[in-house]
Amino acid sequence: MTLHVAIQEVLKEKARPLRTSEIAGILNENGLYRKGNGSLIKAGQISARINNYPHLFTKLNGVISLKSSTGVPVKKIKKISMRRVMVDTNDNTPVLVEKLMKPKNFNSIPEVENKVPDRPGLYCIRIVNPKSLKPFLTKALLERGHNIIYIGLASKSLKKRFLGQELRAKGHGTFFRSLGAVLGFTPEKGSLVGKKNQNNYKFSKSDEQQIVAWINKNLIVNWVEVIDNLNIIENTLLKEYQPLLNLTGNPGRLIEVKQLRDECKRVARENAKY
Known part of the structure; x- marks a missing residue:
């Protein structure tokens, strides 16, 4: 976890502005972030890092507070529910991010399969145990400090795109193809x-059924209903979290995932004429 993310976590947990010395003391105590040489974090280091992220933090009279979870100023919220958020403008982005990414809001697919709405929105997929993946993927997740493997959007219907295509192989979404590839499955030759x-x-x-069974056992999901600015919000989340299996728009995309997908394409194209 990077220092600025650790500072965010401290401010979220305390739910109040803090002085740099207080933040440093908390981090030294909870170990959320540790310096490479093992020395204690100083207030000056906190202050310097805050200055590098003016879109995330406000500093006034030596007291630090969060602007929002994404750096977008919070404005009037039109509608909020505990588990789903409906928005009409990008003003509610911080609320969306909080509701979508909050770990306790995630459930296994069988638990919520009948609740996915036929509405546009954003979705996030986490893995329960990263060690159920190949070692290079497990290592990447540990380095990123989370268990998020995919973030996506459904421009028309979460039920069709997120549930049907990505999780149930009804048309094969991008996530389903990537997951199948990293699990070691390949398409039928020449398909x-x-x-x-x-x-x-x-x-x-038969492979689809095995992948779906693996999804049911190992993954948990959450979603929020969104009307506008889907791409903007998705891009912000991809840059912040760098999900394991996202490729397009992900600054932390893994070349190994692309290579496995390319191998699947090669097998499926074999004997094809171009």
Whole structure:
């Protein structure tokens, strides 16, 4: 975890402005962030880091507070519910992020399968135990300090895109194809031959069933209903969290994931004419 993220976590937990000396003391005590040489964090280091992130923090008379969870000033919120958020403008982005990303809001897919709405929105997928993935993926998650493996958007229907395509193999969403690839599955040889789209490979029915069973056992999900600015919010989240299996727009995308997807395409295109 980086220092500025650790500072954010402290301010969120305390729910009040703090002096740099207080933040340093809390971090030295809870170990949320440790310096490479093992020495104690000083108030001056906190102050310097705050100055580097003016979009995240406010500093007034030596007291530090959060602007918002994403650096976007909080304005009037139109509608809020405990588990779902409906917004009409980007003004509510901080509320959306908090509701979407809060770990306690996540559930297994079988628990919420019948609750996914036929509405546009954003979704997030976490893995319960990172060690159930291949070692290089487990290592990447540990380095990132979270268990988030995918963040996506549904421009028309969460039920169709998020539940149907990404989690239930009904049309094969990007996440489902990536997950199948990193789990070691490959599509049927030549299955893309003659197809107009040479990227959307599909797994066999039996492999699909195995992947869905793995999803039910190992993943937890959450979503929020959103009307506008889906791409803006998604891009912000991708930059902040760098989910494991996102490729497009993810500054922390893993080349190994792309290589596994490319291998699936190669198998599915075999004998195809270009």
